[in-house]
Amino acid sequence: MSLLTAVLLLWGFTLPPATAEFDSNSEAILWADPQSLLEPWANLTLTCKASFPTKDFQLIMNGWRVHHVHLDDFVTSHQFPLGAITSNNTGLYRCRIGLEPLTNQPTEERWTELSNLVEVTGTEPLPRPSLSAYPVPWIVVPYLGTYVRCHSALRGVTLQLRMEGHELRKETKAQDKEQAWFIVYKAGNYSCSYRTHAEGNFSEPSATLTIKSYNTPPPPILYYFGNYPKIKFKSRYETLTCRAPLDVLEFQLRRGEKVLNVSSFSPIQEAAIFFLNLTELEDPGPFTCRYLLHRELELELEIWSEDSKPIELMWSDGTLPAPVLTVEPSSKNIEPGSTVHLRCTAPKAGLRFGLQREGNRENSLIQMLKPAGSEAVFVLHNVSTIDSGNYSCAYMEQAAPFSGSPPSETLELHVNGPPPRPKLEALWTGKVPVGRDANFRCHGHVPQIDMELVREGDRLPTLIGYARRSTSADLKLAFVGPQHTGNYTCRYMAAPPLEFESGISDPVEVIVEDQHS
Structure with a gap:
């Protein structure tokens, strides 16, 4: 993984998904060099190209390593001659390159991810592109x-x-x-x-x-920089990220039709990060963003996207009386599947209420309501142990100077029983051809959790993913071979203080089809 990729993931950015056959973001690229295009299968060489100098290359065929080369000097490519293509060397190939140093590291951390897939058939018609x-x-x-x-x-x-x-x-x-x-x-x-x-x-x-x-470019995505909303102190900043599906000329953060002049910067041309000084905002929103795709000066034409889905903010200076938070039914013994009502009561009406729960770093804003009266009722449907935790509520005025309350006293919810099991979905049908990828999707019930793919009989997970802003994660079992045949399940877990681990999903069977059997 490159340094830029690591930094962007740390910031909450994700890279666009690659195609199934060719990944331009891969640190290793594989292609076939025929000696003659008139007879491409008569004498073929596979070339593995590295994105950085290395001494180690591996060539993998049908999910099995067939060549491992360690060189004396650093190079950026290596050729693997296959010669004439026969039934012995037809198949699906990928390569990967070694990371320095190769010692004192777990086996899988010594190598980059696999390259794109190259199909070698030796027959007509030629493999599809x-x-x-x-x-x-x-x-x-x-x-x-x-x-x-x-x-x-x-x-x-x-x-x-x-x-x-x-x-x-x-x-x-x-x-x-x-x-x-x-x-x-x-x-x-x-x-x-x-x-x-x-x-x-x-x-x-x-x-x-x-x-x-x-006719109008589709909307971007506007989200909180920390991936979830929080009730901030009024003297602090809120950071929002606007993400477009492609490189763009300009981003705008807007409140209604008004363009906001706030500090921002773009770490990449697909995104802009906006810094909102809460003490200078006229109101808490809602805010949207859009992007400028193209500007045609001769035609005086600007092509702006549709607006993103709106986001509303909430802050507090803690100067107003704290609200009171109560729960129905009792928070001490809540059965799974129940509906829970959390009632936040303030001394006057016409307020914006927020319900928050303690997280692993800061309290996250679960719900926001603007009732007509002096009470807001937050409803949690079909609760399970993943809803257990410490809750509080706060409120803020909806007119300047937008004063707000401190949080209410914390109320602990405890829901009996294990977390609901996830569902594992196979994103393919039938058997998986040897050398192809087996792509799974693990569906959980909450975001910001780790998800693991586990093969039956193994103690350690085969793959680990992370559900950042959604409740599901894709898990790819790359370049399968006969050794990957078996039943797979998934599970999810959260770190303290919301520590829990789900049961396992129903199994999904991977049957690898050996094309040469």
């Missing part, structure tokens, strides 16, 4: 297009892009590369294929890629 959109699978009509990338494992081939239902066909030669870029201006369904020479047949087409069209 992959087609992906960059940066997004949509266009803004009629002004801007988008790029699509056709990726073939073989270098130097001629690639062709086709649009379903139209005669549109674009061709380009990849020269010394294994991919080609096309720009698309029309919405529709696209696929690509390739051939090794002018008289040769085209490969199987890629999977279909749908390009949509919008």
Whole structure:
């Protein structure tokens, strides 16, 4: 993982998902170099390209390591000659590169993640390429297009892009590369294929890629920098992040139609971080953000996105009397599945109320209400032990100077029984071909938890994921081989003070299909 990637993840940013066949963010890239494009399978070499100098390379076939090379000097690529392709060396290949130092580290931490997948068949038709959109699978009509990338494992081939239902066909030669870029201006369904020479047949087409069209770019996502809302002191800042699906020219933070002039910076061109001085805000919102995709000076045209979903803030200077928090039924013995009412009572009406729960660092704002009277009733439906914890409430005025109360006395909820079990979903059907990925999705019930994929019979988890802002996490079992066959379950857990561990999900069976059996 690169330093930039680690920093962005620490900040709460996530990188866009890669295509199943080709990951441009990988620290290792694999391609096939035929000695002759007239006979690509007669003498083939696989080249593993590293994103940084290394001494160690591994070539993996059908989920099994087949070559491990340790060199005397640091290099950025290594070639693995396969020679003539026969039934002995056909299959699905990936590579990875070693991290220095290789000693005193757990085995899996000594290597990068696996490269893209290269299929070697030795027969016609040629293996299908992959087609992906960059940066997004949509266009803004009629002004801007988008790029699509056709990726073939073989270098130097001629690639062709086709649009379903139209005669549109674009061709380009990849020269010394294994991919080609096309720009698309029309919405529709696209696929690509390739051939090794002018008289040769085209490969199987890629999977279909749908390009949509919008008159207005879709909205960005506006979220709290810490990934969850909190009741702040009025003298502090609140930090909001606006995230667009692609690189943009400009971001705006708005309250209604008014653009707010607040401090901000962009760590990447896809996002802006806004710093809101709570003492200078006219009111707590709601706030939205949008992005400027393109500015056409000659036409005096600006292409702004739709507004994000709104966010409202809550702060307090602690100058007003504290509210009183009560619970129905009693908080000492709550049965799982019950509905709990938390009643926050203030000395007057027309207030904004917030319910908060102690978290692993600060109290997180669970709900916010603006009732007409002097009481706010927060409802927790179908509670379980994951709702156990220490709760308090506070309120703030809805008009300047926006004074607020300190938190109420803490009220502890204790719900009996174990946490509800998660559900493990297989994102494939049937058997998993050897060398492909088995992608799971573990569905939990709360965000900000760790999720583990566990194979039956193993003591340690096979994979660990994290559900940041959602209640589910994707877990990828990469490049499966026969050794990955078995039943898998998932579970989730939270760190103190909300410490709990769920039971295991129902199992999902992974059956690996050996294409050569």
